[in-house]
Amino acid sequence: MRVLLSTYGTRGDVEPLVALAVRLRALGVEVRMCTPPDEEFAERLAGLGVRHVPVGPAVRTLMRGAVLPSAADLARYRTELVETQFDVLPAAADGCDVLVAAGLAQIAARSVAEAAGIRYVYASYAAVHLPSPHHAPPPRPGWAEPDPGTNDNRTLWELDARNVNAQFGETLNGRRAALGLPPVDDVRDHVLTDRPWLAADPALGPWRETPGLDVVQTGTWSLPDERPLPAGLVTFLDAGAPPVYVGFGSIRPPRDVARGAIEAILAQGHRALLSRGWADLDLVDGRDDCFAVGEVNQQRLFGRVTAVVHHGGAGTTVTAARAGAPQVVAATQLSDNPYWAGRVADLEIGVALDGPTATADSLSAAIRTALAPDTRARAKALADEIRTDGAAVAASLLLDTVR
Template sequence: MRVLLSTYGTRGDVEPLVALTVRLQELGVEVRMCAPPDEEFAERLAGLGVDLVPVGPPVRALMRGASLPSAAELSRYRTEMVEAQFGIFPAAADGCDALVAAGLAQIAARSVAEAAGIRYVYVSYAANSLPSPHHAPPPRPGWPEPEANDNRTLWELDAHQANAQFSETLNGHRAAIGLPPVDNVRDHVLTDRPWLAADPVLGPWRQTPGLHVTQTGAWSLADERPLPADLVSFLEAGTPPVYVGFGSLRPSPGIVERAIEALRAQGHRVLVSRGWADLNPVDDRDDCFAIGEVSHQRLFGRVAAVVHHGGAGTTVTAARAGVPQVVVPLQLADNPYWAGRVADLDIGAALDGPTLTTESLDVAFKTALSPETRTRAKDVGSRIRTDGAAVAASLLRDALR
């Protein structure tokens, strides 16, 4: 039994499929993965005995700029990605029994699976990526901001934008391989039976007519790596610090500096995660310490709060650790959704968009670092599941049998 997994994005997009890979291998299923050609992803998969089938340009290079590419550049990248997928996916899927795709960028995946006669599963890491009247669609960089207020209209406009971007290219390739055209590209990719790899406490799915969602829980692995000795020394030298990090993304200029200023004013120490943007403290005072790649699972239980951009992986890891969060959402994908969930659950504070002041940060930190918020965060943390990837692997294995 062999499965092809596919995604395109940052570490937050790839790591859940790594977790699924491990659980599938434990069940005797062979795995291939299509992902960006970044060296760290190839090394991660090589450690599991999985060859990376590279698709598209390296993501780290795309994220290196101070701002996102222009709308025209993003449109070109998306069209080129569809062309690349139709060129690479058929050979990658050869001999496979299923193709599991994560992310709307996987435009060609279902058509390739259909042509090969194999099972296709679409996976979302957040509920807001699936159409529902209960929430708005996620922000999609490069597409015009929709001028509507109700969620149903916003989802209709979202489908229109997907068609405008992908319909001609997708249906051209489908015709070339003998498949009929599709009239709704987004819903074709998502299917009416998608999987939701998100924790049901942290990011529940609300029943929606016409969409039969299987919610498995978030896909993650236990990360038992010990913390570096210098980090342990910093942690033990004083009160628990506040973690500030934005992962693979580049925050708006000045956010880290303002966060450190506001935290110091309240008497807190700070941990700055360098991330892909290579962030650093503003000075060399001993109340602030910069770290590279470490186990968040080991670290977050030892900090006072986690300040981050609202990625699914960071949000669930902090929630599972029972630590309050301050979310500074970049207006991308699921960031605003997870910010809203943190606020709704009262396990921290969510700031309105990526631009903020020292004053707004000061209020957010006071909210997140209150005893009441910590108590609620610990309660929610005790209910976060850890078996999502194992559940998904078993479901897939059983379906293929």
């Protein structure tokens, strides 16, 4: 059996599919994987014996700017990515039995699978990406905003569908016609299917039943990380009380937010641990109560910190929750970040902030709340409910689906 896995995005988009690839290979499945061409993804897959198929421009290059590209540039970039997918995916899918696509950016994937006569599975990493009256669509930069005061979720999802059609409809149907396939009226629902998979933890990000969607929630796709922590980091951790971790992953946060969090932590008498991330943050200034690290094993690290301040990425949120660490989510207004911030607040395992508007005072208050005994107790209790078998569940289900 051969499987093609396809996604486009940062490490948070790629790593869940890596976990699925590893579980599939353990079951004797041959796996190929489409990701951005960034060297770190190519090296990661090569080390696992998974064939890497690069698609689209390097993500790190796109994430370097301090502000998002213009709406016109985003529209052009999205269209070019779809064209590239139609050019690359057919050869990658050749000889495969099923294509698993993760993320709405995978506009071409279902059509490629349809033309090849193979099965297609769509996977989402957060419930907020699937249409439901129980929540609003996530922010999609560069697309038309709803009228002020519009707060009916059904109306907002209808607008979201129109935006997706406006962006992708012409390109998708033009390429489908060239493949001898009929046109698609609703691009978004075509990509999602009526039976999408949800690779999110049921305790942290549950799906609420919605007519028209038969969602299969498998749990988060992740792998145990056995890498040791760097020696310098271990020395810092051993030298005092557990620090508060601050990190924003692939996101470039407003500098005032990162610095404000560090200053608030130190002002309250706690030690701080800063992850440089893709923005290469360095705000330590030689202090012995603050330490900066690059990419490390968060699974091992978060068990040794007293709280986690982050941007709201799905992977960071679930890793902190699994470690029982309280969270302060200074969310960017991108993708599922506000959703995960809301889940942390709803579960009362931390505090949600709007990252772009966070102030020194709001950060200070949020950190104080996160470190309160009641918050810590709730975070510890939730940790026992977080599952670790999502990728294995998905791999077995995928084999059953094909058979």
